[in-house]
Amino acid sequence: MKHSEEYTPGYTQNASNFMAQRSANNHAAFLMPHLQKSSRLLDCGCGPGSISCDFASVLTSGHVIGIDRESSQIELARNRAVSRNLTNITFNIGSIYELPFSDSSFDVVFAHAIFEHLASPNAALSEVFRVLVPGGIAAIRSPDWGGFLVSPDVPGLEAAIDSYAKIQVANGGDVFVGRKLPGLLRSAGFDLLRFSATYDCCQSPQLIAEYLALKLPDAEANTLRLWSQQPDAVFAQAWCEILGTKTV
Template identity: 45%
Template sequence: MAGRRAETHARFFLPHLAPGLNVLDLGCGPGTITLGLAAAVAPGAVLGIDAGSEQLELGQRAATAEGVTNVRFDQASAYAVPLANDSVDRVFSHALLEHLAEPERAMAEAYRVLAPGGVIGVCCPAWDGFLLAPGSEEVDAAIARYRKLQAANGGDPLIGRRLGTLLGGAGFTQVRLDARYERYVDAYRISEYLAEQLDTEGESSHADTLRQWATQPAAMFAQAWVSATARKP
Protein backbone atom coordinates (compact mmCIF):
# COMPACT_ATOMS: atom_id res chain seq x y z
CA MET A 1 0.00 0.00 0.00
CA ALA A 2 2.85 2.38 0.75
CA GLY A 3 3.88 2.26 -2.90
CA ARG A 4 0.53 3.48 -4.21
CA ARG A 5 0.28 7.01 -5.56
CA ALA A 6 -2.52 9.17 -6.94
CA GLU A 7 -0.90 9.39 -10.37
CA THR A 8 -1.00 5.60 -10.70
CA HIS A 9 -3.86 4.35 -8.52
CA ALA A 10 -6.22 7.33 -8.78
CA ARG A 11 -5.48 8.17 -12.40
CA PHE A 12 -9.10 7.52 -13.40
CA PHE A 13 -10.27 10.10 -10.84
CA LEU A 14 -7.74 12.90 -11.33
CA PRO A 15 -9.62 14.47 -14.29
CA HIS A 16 -12.49 15.15 -11.87
CA LEU A 17 -10.28 17.18 -9.51
CA ALA A 18 -9.43 20.87 -9.64
CA PRO A 19 -7.86 23.46 -7.33
CA GLY A 20 -10.17 24.55 -4.53
CA LEU A 21 -12.31 21.42 -4.32
CA ASN A 22 -12.78 19.59 -1.01
CA VAL A 23 -12.27 15.83 -1.02
CA LEU A 24 -13.00 12.87 1.26
CA ASP A 25 -10.68 9.88 0.92
CA LEU A 26 -12.67 6.97 2.33
CA GLY A 27 -10.38 4.23 3.65
CA CYS A 28 -7.19 6.20 3.05
CA GLY A 29 -4.72 3.67 4.47
CA PRO A 30 -1.21 5.14 4.86
CA GLY A 31 -2.20 8.27 2.95
CA THR A 32 0.13 7.96 -0.04
CA ILE A 33 -2.76 8.42 -2.49
CA THR A 34 -4.37 11.01 -0.21
CA LEU A 35 -1.36 13.29 -0.48
CA GLY A 36 -1.58 13.18 -4.26
CA LEU A 37 -5.26 14.14 -4.10
CA ALA A 38 -4.32 17.05 -1.82
CA ALA A 39 -1.79 18.28 -4.37
CA ALA A 40 -4.41 18.15 -7.13
CA VAL A 41 -6.99 20.25 -5.24
CA ALA A 42 -4.79 22.66 -3.24
CA PRO A 43 -5.76 25.00 -1.66
CA GLY A 44 -8.88 22.84 -1.26
CA ALA A 45 -8.94 20.55 1.78
CA VAL A 46 -8.70 16.75 1.85
CA LEU A 47 -9.88 14.54 4.71
CA GLY A 48 -8.59 10.98 4.87
CA ILE A 49 -10.42 8.58 7.15
CA ASP A 50 -9.54 5.02 8.05
CA ALA A 51 -10.40 2.56 10.79
CA GLY A 52 -6.74 1.88 11.57
CA SER A 53 -4.88 4.39 13.74
CA GLU A 54 -1.45 3.06 12.69
CA GLN A 55 -2.24 3.78 9.03
CA LEU A 56 -3.37 7.31 9.89
CA GLU A 57 -0.16 7.97 11.81
CA LEU A 58 1.83 7.00 8.72
CA GLY A 59 -0.24 9.39 6.64
CA GLN A 60 0.20 12.27 9.05
CA ARG A 61 3.95 11.73 9.25
CA ALA A 62 4.20 11.69 5.46
CA ALA A 63 2.16 14.89 5.20
CA THR A 64 4.40 16.60 7.73
CA ALA A 65 7.56 15.40 6.02
CA GLU A 66 6.35 16.61 2.62
CA GLY A 67 4.99 19.90 3.93
CA VAL A 68 1.41 19.16 2.83
CA THR A 69 -0.86 21.41 4.89
CA ASN A 70 -4.26 20.97 3.20
CA VAL A 71 -4.81 17.38 4.37
CA ARG A 72 -6.17 15.97 7.63
CA PHE A 73 -6.43 12.37 8.85
CA ASP A 74 -9.15 11.11 11.19
CA GLN A 75 -9.99 7.66 12.57
CA ALA A 76 -13.57 6.83 11.61
CA SER A 77 -15.78 4.13 10.14
CA ALA A 78 -16.90 4.16 6.53
CA TYR A 79 -20.37 3.58 7.95
CA ALA A 80 -20.29 6.79 10.04
CA VAL A 81 -18.35 9.51 8.26
CA PRO A 82 -17.74 12.54 10.54
CA LEU A 83 -19.00 15.08 8.01
CA ALA A 84 -22.24 16.99 7.51
CA ASN A 85 -24.66 16.28 4.70
CA ASP A 86 -23.69 17.66 1.27
CA SER A 87 -20.38 18.95 2.63
CA VAL A 88 -17.68 17.74 0.19
CA ASP A 89 -17.18 18.19 -3.54
CA ARG A 90 -15.58 14.81 -4.23
CA VAL A 91 -15.41 11.37 -2.59
CA PHE A 92 -12.66 8.87 -3.38
CA SER A 93 -12.18 5.30 -2.19
CA HIS A 94 -9.47 2.83 -3.17
CA ALA A 95 -9.24 -0.84 -2.13
CA LEU A 96 -11.79 -0.53 0.66
CA LEU A 97 -15.15 -1.96 -0.39
CA GLU A 98 -13.88 -5.50 -0.90
CA HIS A 99 -13.14 -5.67 2.85
CA LEU A 100 -16.56 -4.47 4.04
CA ALA A 101 -19.46 -6.69 5.09
CA GLU A 102 -21.90 -3.88 4.21
CA PRO A 103 -20.54 -1.92 1.25
CA GLU A 104 -24.03 -0.58 0.58
CA ARG A 105 -23.91 1.32 3.89
CA ALA A 106 -20.55 2.84 2.97
CA MET A 107 -21.87 4.03 -0.39
CA ALA A 108 -24.96 5.46 1.32
CA GLU A 109 -22.66 7.47 3.61
CA ALA A 110 -20.63 8.65 0.63
CA TYR A 111 -23.85 9.81 -1.03
CA ARG A 112 -24.92 11.61 2.14
CA VAL A 113 -21.77 13.71 2.52
CA LEU A 114 -21.25 14.45 -1.19
CA ALA A 115 -22.69 17.74 -2.41
CA PRO A 116 -25.24 17.69 -5.25
CA GLY A 117 -23.37 17.62 -8.54
CA GLY A 118 -20.32 16.11 -6.84
CA VAL A 119 -18.39 13.13 -8.19
CA ILE A 120 -17.41 9.88 -6.49
CA GLY A 121 -14.59 7.61 -7.64
CA VAL A 122 -14.10 4.07 -6.33
CA CYS A 123 -11.64 1.36 -7.24
CA CYS A 124 -11.51 -2.30 -6.15
CA PRO A 125 -9.55 -5.38 -7.22
CA ALA A 126 -11.23 -8.26 -8.99
CA TRP A 127 -9.84 -11.34 -7.27
CA ASP A 128 -10.89 -13.62 -10.10
CA GLY A 129 -8.72 -11.57 -12.44
CA PHE A 130 -5.22 -12.58 -11.42
CA LEU A 131 -2.45 -13.34 -13.92
CA LEU A 132 0.28 -15.40 -12.30
CA ALA A 133 3.08 -16.75 -14.42
CA PRO A 134 4.28 -19.40 -14.49
CA GLY A 135 0.95 -20.92 -13.54
CA SER A 136 0.28 -24.12 -11.65
CA GLU A 137 -2.63 -25.88 -9.98
CA GLU A 138 -0.98 -25.38 -6.60
CA VAL A 139 -0.59 -21.61 -6.91
CA ASP A 140 -4.12 -21.29 -8.30
CA ALA A 141 -5.38 -23.21 -5.26
CA ALA A 142 -3.48 -20.88 -2.91
CA ILE A 143 -5.06 -17.80 -4.50
CA ALA A 144 -8.50 -19.43 -4.39
CA ARG A 145 -8.01 -20.20 -0.70
CA TYR A 146 -7.11 -16.57 0.01
CA ARG A 147 -10.30 -15.47 -1.75
CA LYS A 148 -12.33 -17.80 0.47
CA LEU A 149 -10.67 -16.42 3.60
CA GLN A 150 -11.49 -12.87 2.58
CA ALA A 151 -15.10 -13.81 1.96
CA ALA A 152 -15.28 -15.65 5.29
CA ASN A 153 -14.12 -12.47 7.04
CA GLY A 154 -17.13 -10.61 5.64
CA GLY A 155 -15.65 -9.11 2.48
CA ASP A 156 -16.41 -9.69 -1.18
CA PRO A 157 -13.27 -10.35 -3.27
CA LEU A 158 -15.34 -10.08 -6.48
CA ILE A 159 -16.95 -6.74 -5.63
CA GLY A 160 -15.32 -5.02 -8.58
CA ARG A 161 -18.04 -6.51 -10.77
CA ARG A 162 -20.68 -4.91 -8.52
CA LEU A 163 -19.43 -1.34 -8.40
CA GLY A 164 -21.95 -0.07 -10.92
CA THR A 165 -24.82 -1.73 -9.09
CA LEU A 166 -23.64 -0.40 -5.72
CA LEU A 167 -23.34 3.16 -6.94
CA GLY A 168 -26.66 3.07 -8.73
CA GLY A 169 -28.36 1.56 -5.70
CA ALA A 170 -27.04 4.39 -3.52
CA GLY A 171 -28.62 6.96 -5.82
CA PHE A 172 -25.65 7.98 -7.95
CA THR A 173 -26.11 8.61 -11.67
CA GLN A 174 -23.86 8.82 -14.75
CA VAL A 175 -22.00 5.69 -13.62
CA ARG A 176 -18.93 4.88 -15.70
CA LEU A 177 -16.85 1.70 -15.26
CA ASP A 178 -13.33 0.89 -16.40
CA ALA A 179 -10.73 -1.80 -15.73
CA ARG A 180 -6.98 -2.22 -15.84
CA TYR A 181 -4.25 -4.65 -14.83
CA GLU A 182 -1.52 -3.78 -12.36
CA ARG A 183 1.69 -5.79 -12.60
CA TYR A 184 3.49 -5.80 -9.28
CA VAL A 185 7.15 -4.96 -9.81
CA ASP A 186 8.17 -7.26 -6.95
CA ALA A 187 6.22 -10.52 -7.21
CA TYR A 188 7.68 -11.77 -3.94
CA ARG A 189 6.48 -8.71 -2.01
CA ILE A 190 2.80 -9.15 -2.92
CA SER A 191 3.04 -12.91 -2.54
CA GLU A 192 4.52 -12.51 0.93
CA TYR A 193 1.66 -10.20 1.89
CA LEU A 194 -0.90 -12.84 0.88
CA ALA A 195 1.18 -15.60 2.48
CA GLU A 196 1.22 -13.80 5.81
CA GLN A 197 -2.59 -13.62 5.78
CA LEU A 198 -2.77 -17.32 4.96
CA ASP A 199 -0.34 -18.15 7.78
CA THR A 200 -2.52 -16.22 10.23
CA GLU A 201 -5.48 -18.39 9.27
CA GLY A 202 -3.53 -21.66 9.62
CA GLU A 203 -3.07 -22.17 5.88
CA SER A 204 0.69 -22.57 5.96
CA SER A 205 0.87 -25.02 3.05
CA HIS A 206 -0.80 -22.52 0.71
CA ALA A 207 1.41 -19.76 2.12
CA ASP A 208 4.54 -21.79 1.39
CA THR A 209 3.30 -22.45 -2.15
CA LEU A 210 3.09 -18.72 -2.84
CA ARG A 211 6.49 -18.04 -1.32
CA GLN A 212 8.13 -20.78 -3.39
CA TRP A 213 6.41 -19.64 -6.57
CA ALA A 214 7.58 -16.03 -6.08
CA THR A 215 11.26 -17.03 -5.94
CA GLN A 216 11.25 -18.01 -9.62
CA PRO A 217 13.25 -15.55 -11.75
CA ALA A 218 10.42 -15.03 -14.25
CA ALA A 219 7.56 -14.87 -11.75
CA MET A 220 4.88 -12.34 -12.73
CA PHE A 221 1.99 -11.26 -10.50
CA ALA A 222 -0.67 -9.06 -12.12
CA GLN A 223 -4.04 -8.11 -10.70
CA ALA A 224 -7.21 -6.75 -12.29
CA TRP A 225 -8.75 -3.56 -10.89
CA VAL A 226 -12.18 -2.14 -11.62
CA SER A 227 -12.77 1.59 -11.23
CA ALA A 228 -15.99 3.56 -11.33
CA THR A 229 -17.03 7.19 -11.31
CA ALA A 230 -20.52 8.54 -10.74
CA ARG A 231 -22.30 11.79 -9.91
CA LYS A 232 -24.75 12.79 -7.22
CA PRO A 233 -27.74 14.44 -8.89
Protein backbone atom coordinates in the same frame (compact mmCIF):
# COMPACT_ATOMS: atom_id res chain seq x y z
CA MET B 1 -25.20 -0.01 13.48
CA LYS B 2 -22.66 -2.86 13.78
CA HIS B 3 -21.25 -4.26 10.51
CA SER B 4 -19.88 -7.77 10.75
CA GLU B 5 -16.56 -7.87 8.96
CA GLU B 6 -12.91 -8.29 9.68
CA TYR B 7 -10.23 -6.53 7.66
CA THR B 8 -8.36 -9.47 6.11
CA PRO B 9 -4.84 -8.11 5.36
CA GLY B 10 -4.34 -6.72 8.86
CA TYR B 11 -1.77 -4.06 9.65
CA THR B 12 1.60 -5.78 9.45
CA GLN B 13 4.59 -3.84 8.19
CA ASN B 14 4.34 -5.85 4.96
CA ALA B 15 0.70 -4.83 4.43
CA SER B 16 1.42 -1.16 5.17
CA ASN B 17 4.48 -1.11 2.89
CA PHE B 18 2.42 -2.77 0.18
CA MET B 19 -0.24 -0.01 0.34
CA ALA B 20 2.30 2.78 0.71
CA GLN B 21 3.75 2.08 -2.77
CA ARG B 22 0.54 3.43 -4.27
CA SER B 23 0.23 6.77 -5.99
CA ALA B 24 -2.63 8.87 -7.29
CA ASN B 25 -1.17 8.76 -10.81
CA ASN B 26 -1.13 4.96 -10.84
CA HIS B 27 -4.21 4.18 -8.74
CA ALA B 28 -6.53 7.13 -9.24
CA ALA B 29 -5.83 8.00 -12.88
CA PHE B 30 -9.55 7.58 -13.62
CA LEU B 31 -10.37 10.43 -11.22
CA MET B 32 -7.53 12.90 -11.86
CA PRO B 33 -9.08 14.68 -14.90
CA HIS B 34 -12.20 15.42 -12.82
CA LEU B 35 -10.42 17.20 -9.96
CA GLN B 36 -10.44 20.98 -9.56
CA LYS B 37 -7.57 22.63 -7.68
CA SER B 38 -10.12 23.83 -5.10
CA SER B 39 -11.89 20.47 -4.59
CA ARG B 40 -12.67 19.28 -1.06
CA LEU B 41 -11.86 15.56 -1.21
CA LEU B 42 -12.52 12.80 1.30
CA ASP B 43 -10.43 9.60 1.03
CA CYS B 44 -12.26 6.74 2.80
CA GLY B 45 -10.08 3.91 4.07
CA CYS B 46 -6.95 5.94 3.32
CA GLY B 47 -4.53 3.42 4.88
CA PRO B 48 -0.98 4.83 5.07
CA GLY B 49 -2.09 7.80 2.99
CA SER B 50 0.20 7.73 -0.04
CA ILE B 51 -2.65 8.33 -2.49
CA SER B 52 -4.31 10.92 -0.23
CA CYS B 53 -1.06 12.91 0.00
CA ASP B 54 -0.75 12.91 -3.79
CA PHE B 55 -4.26 14.39 -3.99
CA ALA B 56 -3.24 17.12 -1.55
CA SER B 57 -0.27 18.05 -3.78
CA VAL B 58 -2.65 18.54 -6.70
CA LEU B 59 -5.52 20.29 -4.87
CA THR B 60 -3.42 23.32 -4.10
CA SER B 61 -6.35 25.52 -3.05
CA GLY B 62 -8.53 22.65 -1.86
CA HIS B 63 -8.39 20.33 1.10
CA VAL B 64 -8.08 16.57 1.58
CA ILE B 65 -9.32 14.57 4.55
CA GLY B 66 -8.34 10.94 4.91
CA ILE B 67 -10.21 8.66 7.27
CA ASP B 68 -9.44 5.12 8.31
CA ARG B 69 -10.80 2.99 11.10
CA GLU B 70 -7.31 1.95 12.18
CA SER B 71 -5.19 4.29 14.30
CA SER B 72 -1.82 2.85 13.18
CA GLN B 73 -2.67 3.74 9.57
CA ILE B 74 -3.71 7.26 10.53
CA GLU B 75 -0.39 7.72 12.31
CA LEU B 76 1.54 6.56 9.23
CA ALA B 77 -0.56 8.86 7.03
CA ARG B 78 -0.01 11.88 9.29
CA ASN B 79 3.75 11.27 9.32
CA ARG B 80 3.75 11.04 5.54
CA ALA B 81 1.91 14.38 5.21
CA VAL B 82 4.42 16.04 7.55
CA SER B 83 7.40 14.59 5.68
CA ARG B 84 5.94 15.93 2.44
CA ASN B 85 5.28 19.39 3.97
CA LEU B 86 1.60 19.22 3.10
CA THR B 87 -0.62 21.65 4.98
CA ASN B 88 -3.93 21.10 3.17
CA ILE B 89 -4.54 17.56 4.40
CA THR B 90 -5.79 16.05 7.65
CA PHE B 91 -6.23 12.45 8.73
CA ASN B 92 -8.77 11.18 11.27
CA ILE B 93 -9.89 7.85 12.64
CA GLY B 94 -13.37 7.11 11.35
CA SER B 95 -15.60 4.52 9.73
CA ILE B 96 -17.04 4.71 6.26
CA TYR B 97 -20.30 3.51 7.81
CA GLU B 98 -20.56 6.60 10.03
CA LEU B 99 -18.68 9.39 8.34
CA PRO B 100 -18.05 12.12 10.92
CA PHE B 101 -19.11 14.93 8.58
CA SER B 102 -22.23 16.96 7.87
CA ASP B 103 -24.31 16.39 4.76
CA SER B 104 -22.89 17.95 1.57
CA SER B 105 -19.35 18.45 2.91
CA PHE B 106 -17.26 17.23 -0.04
CA ASP B 107 -16.94 17.72 -3.80
CA VAL B 108 -15.27 14.32 -4.23
CA VAL B 109 -15.31 11.13 -2.17
CA PHE B 110 -12.64 8.58 -3.11
CA ALA B 111 -12.40 5.01 -1.83
CA HIS B 112 -9.56 2.77 -2.97
CA ALA B 113 -9.27 -0.90 -2.04
CA ILE B 114 -11.84 -0.82 0.74
CA PHE B 115 -15.14 -1.98 -0.76
CA GLU B 116 -13.84 -5.53 -1.24
CA HIS B 117 -13.55 -5.71 2.56
CA LEU B 118 -17.00 -4.37 3.43
CA ALA B 119 -19.90 -6.56 4.52
CA SER B 120 -22.41 -3.75 3.90
CA PRO B 121 -21.36 -1.81 0.80
CA ASN B 122 -24.86 -0.33 0.45
CA ALA B 123 -24.66 1.24 3.89
CA ALA B 124 -21.20 2.64 3.10
CA LEU B 125 -22.39 4.13 -0.19
CA SER B 126 -25.35 5.79 1.43
CA GLU B 127 -22.89 7.61 3.71
CA VAL B 128 -20.74 8.55 0.72
CA PHE B 129 -23.86 9.92 -1.00
CA ARG B 130 -24.87 11.90 2.09
CA VAL B 131 -21.56 13.74 2.52
CA LEU B 132 -21.24 14.70 -1.15
CA VAL B 133 -22.53 18.04 -2.41
CA PRO B 134 -25.15 17.87 -5.18
CA GLY B 135 -23.13 17.37 -8.36
CA GLY B 136 -20.29 15.85 -6.34
CA ILE B 137 -18.36 12.79 -7.51
CA ALA B 138 -17.89 9.38 -5.92
CA ALA B 139 -14.78 7.62 -7.23
CA ILE B 140 -14.44 4.01 -6.13
CA ARG B 141 -11.76 1.51 -7.15
CA SER B 142 -11.60 -2.10 -6.04
CA PRO B 143 -10.08 -5.29 -7.36
CA ASP B 144 -12.07 -8.15 -8.81
CA TRP B 145 -10.56 -11.58 -8.25
CA GLY B 146 -12.11 -13.01 -11.39
CA GLY B 147 -9.15 -12.46 -13.66
CA PHE B 148 -5.65 -12.89 -12.26
CA LEU B 149 -2.72 -13.17 -14.66
CA VAL B 150 -0.21 -15.29 -12.79
CA SER B 151 2.90 -16.97 -14.16
CA PRO B 152 4.64 -19.38 -14.05
CA ASP B 153 1.84 -21.73 -13.10
CA VAL B 154 3.33 -23.88 -10.33
CA PRO B 155 1.37 -26.66 -8.57
CA GLY B 156 -0.69 -25.33 -5.68
CA LEU B 157 -0.44 -21.66 -6.66
CA GLU B 158 -4.04 -21.27 -7.77
CA ALA B 159 -5.26 -23.17 -4.69
CA ALA B 160 -3.28 -20.85 -2.40
CA ILE B 161 -4.81 -17.74 -4.01
CA ASP B 162 -8.27 -19.36 -3.72
CA SER B 163 -7.66 -20.04 -0.03
CA TYR B 164 -6.92 -16.38 0.60
CA ALA B 165 -10.10 -15.41 -1.27
CA LYS B 166 -12.10 -17.76 0.95
CA ILE B 167 -10.67 -16.14 4.07
CA GLN B 168 -11.62 -12.69 2.81
CA VAL B 169 -15.17 -13.85 2.06
CA ALA B 170 -15.44 -15.54 5.47
CA ASN B 171 -14.37 -12.21 6.98
CA GLY B 172 -17.37 -10.52 5.33
CA GLY B 173 -15.64 -9.19 2.20
CA ASP B 174 -16.49 -9.73 -1.46
CA VAL B 175 -13.62 -10.55 -3.82
CA PHE B 176 -15.90 -9.93 -6.82
CA VAL B 177 -17.16 -6.52 -5.70
CA GLY B 178 -15.35 -4.79 -8.58
CA ARG B 179 -17.84 -5.89 -11.23
CA LYS B 180 -20.76 -5.08 -8.91
CA LEU B 181 -19.86 -1.42 -8.44
CA PRO B 182 -22.23 -0.09 -11.16
CA GLY B 183 -25.24 -1.81 -9.54
CA LEU B 184 -24.19 -0.74 -6.06
CA LEU B 185 -23.76 2.91 -7.00
CA ARG B 186 -26.97 3.03 -8.96
CA SER B 187 -28.96 1.61 -6.04
CA ALA B 188 -27.37 4.17 -3.72
CA GLY B 189 -28.81 6.93 -5.94
CA PHE B 190 -25.79 7.86 -8.05
CA ASP B 191 -25.87 8.57 -11.76
CA LEU B 192 -23.05 6.66 -13.37
CA LEU B 193 -20.45 8.65 -15.25
CA ARG B 194 -18.03 5.92 -16.22
CA PHE B 195 -17.13 2.34 -15.32
CA SER B 196 -13.84 0.84 -16.44
CA ALA B 197 -11.49 -2.01 -15.61
CA THR B 198 -7.72 -2.12 -15.78
CA TYR B 199 -4.90 -4.44 -14.77
CA ASP B 200 -2.30 -3.62 -12.15
CA CYS B 201 0.94 -5.53 -12.60
CA CYS B 202 2.65 -6.03 -9.27
CA GLN B 203 6.24 -4.79 -9.66
CA SER B 204 7.33 -6.85 -6.68
CA PRO B 205 5.81 -10.37 -6.80
CA GLN B 206 7.59 -11.11 -3.51
CA LEU B 207 5.70 -8.32 -1.76
CA ILE B 208 2.27 -9.52 -2.91
CA ALA B 209 3.24 -13.15 -2.21
CA GLU B 210 4.19 -12.24 1.35
CA TYR B 211 1.03 -10.14 1.75
CA LEU B 212 -1.07 -13.20 0.93
CA ALA B 213 1.20 -15.74 2.62
CA LEU B 214 0.96 -14.07 6.01
CA LYS B 215 -2.69 -15.16 6.23
CA LEU B 216 -2.29 -18.71 4.90
CA PRO B 217 -1.31 -22.10 6.35
CA ASP B 218 2.42 -22.90 6.02
CA ALA B 219 2.21 -25.16 2.96
CA GLU B 220 0.27 -22.65 0.89
CA ALA B 221 2.37 -19.77 2.17
CA ASN B 222 5.55 -21.59 1.08
CA THR B 223 4.11 -22.27 -2.36
CA LEU B 224 3.50 -18.56 -2.83
CA ARG B 225 6.92 -17.55 -1.47
CA LEU B 226 8.79 -20.04 -3.70
CA TRP B 227 6.76 -19.02 -6.73
CA SER B 228 7.52 -15.33 -6.14
CA GLN B 229 11.28 -15.96 -6.11
CA GLN B 230 11.26 -17.08 -9.72
CA PRO B 231 12.90 -14.46 -11.93
CA ASP B 232 9.98 -14.33 -14.36
CA ALA B 233 7.18 -14.31 -11.79
CA VAL B 234 4.18 -12.25 -12.96
CA PHE B 235 1.22 -11.23 -10.83
CA ALA B 236 -1.39 -8.97 -12.39
CA GLN B 237 -4.81 -8.24 -10.97
CA ALA B 238 -7.98 -6.80 -12.48
CA TRP B 239 -9.24 -3.58 -10.88
CA CYS B 240 -12.61 -1.97 -11.46
CA GLU B 241 -13.09 1.78 -11.25
CA ILE B 242 -16.23 3.81 -11.23
CA LEU B 243 -17.21 7.45 -11.20
CA GLY B 244 -20.73 8.32 -10.07
CA THR B 245 -22.31 11.68 -9.54
CA LYS B 246 -24.86 12.81 -6.98
CA THR B 247 -27.52 14.36 -9.15
CA VAL B 248 -30.43 15.61 -7.07
